[in-house]
Structures are given as C-alpha cells and as structure tokens.
Amino acid sequence: MTARNYIAGAPLLTLSAGVDNVAVTLTVSSTTGYPAVPFLIVLERATANEEVCLCTVKGGTTFTVTRGYDGTTGKAHLISTPLEHGTSAIDYNEANDHINNVANDHHTQYARKSLWTAKGQIMAASAASTPAPLAAGTDGAVLTADSTTGTGVKWATISTPSVADGGVTFAKLATAVQKNLLQSVAGYAGVASPAVGQEVYDSAIDRYMANMSVGGWTLRPHGIGKVWLSTGAPSGGLDGDVWMRYI
DSSP states (O other): OOOOOOOTTOOOEEOSSOBOSSOOEEEOSOOTTOOSSSEEEEESTTSTTOEEEEEEEEOSSEEEEESSOTTOOOOOBOTTOEEEEOOOHHHHHHHHHHHHOTTOOOOTTSOOGGGOOSTTOEEEEEETTEEEEEOOOOTTOEEEEOTTSSSSEEEEOOOOOOOOTTOSOGGGSOHHHHTTSEEEESOGGGOSSOOTTOEEEETTTTEEEEEETTTEEEEOSSSOOOEEEESSOOOSOOTTOEEEEOO
16 A cells, blocks of 8 residues: 545646646646645546546646556646546545455554464564564463573473572571471570570570560470489579489
C-alpha cells in the first residue's frame, strides 16, 4: 500500500495547457491548497474521460503525476479540463481489505498471533525487531538467560543449591528456631537478646542454663545443675548442684 495524503477544501482547478495520454506534468494556475505529496488528482470526474493520477511532486504551478492510476487509463485532456483533488476506489478497497481480509499482513511491525503455534510457547528475539518463538519448557523448568542460544534465553531446571561450611550461623536463624536449639557458649550472660525458653550450655561454668520468662537466665529446671566430686568440703556452686565427697 502507498500512504496518500488528503486535505479538505482543495480548490477545483483547470489545466492551463492540454496534455496527451502519457505526459507526466500537469500545469495549473496554482497548486496552493493541495496536500503534501503523494495524493490523488482526478481529471474530468464522472465523465467518459475520467482519469485518476497519483501526484508525486508538487510545484508552484505544476503537478508531476503517475498517469492512469487505480485502474484508469491515460487519456488526452484539453486545456481548461477540470482537475480536482479527491478519492478513488483504491482508498476504499485498501481500507476494506485491511479490515476484513485477515490473510493479509499490512502492518509487519506488529507480531501476529499466528506466530504462537503451541501451548506454553513464548516470544523472544534473535535480534532487534526479529521475534523468535521459544517452545515451552519441561515441567518445573524456569526461564534462564543464556547468551549462547539464538534467542538469548532458554528453559532450564534449577540445580540444588549448596551451602558453604559455616554459611548458616545461629544468628541467622529465626527466633522460633533459635529457642528450640541448644547453643554452646562461653558465658551465658553474653548471649544477646535471648528468646524466652532458649537454652545454652555454658562451657565456662559447665552448666546448662535456660532463659525463663521470670528471672531470666537460671539453671535448667527439673534437673541437677552439676555433680561435684571432691575430697574437700563443698564450696561455691549454684542452686541445684550436687556435691559428692569421697576420701
């Protein structure tokens, strides 16, 4: 299709000089009021000598045209032959074809739905303005960038991640998880923001301590704190300790 321009109010003109059936220059008094090229000119509208021309160059008093346009025939026209800017059958036929003929692809800058040919297929690109279909991946696959492929993407399964030694620390665990784990520390008082119910093994005093909602850190309830074996008298210790003297 050739896009053509139109303007309302273009004046009716007459030829300033006659032309034969092949001359490509039409001379008039003035081209003022006519649209920018290209546009249609009709000579002797609604007569047996009607001829449609496509104007490709507009001068001050001349139109350079393609003769016998839109199925009409180039004819000789006398001086003072009427000339007008107008429409022709091609204007209506092209619009009708564009709307109703789905087999045609007049706008190749748009991706047509016929490019998608299968369930799950997506559209990628192999280059600028070059759509390229990518078939659906297998179940569970994810779309992954890959510059070595034609489209720059591919379907791939996610590999099982590995965690480096020491990658998971106690501080990274959720509070609910922390209080369900027994942590070994050297000094329970140095445990920052302990959760209620959290237990630790304090290696500095060789005791198991629990953080209670009332009283804070205390010996783990319902058990013996520490068993001391000594030949001397009990000394020091905490509530819950058991002393066993031997000789």
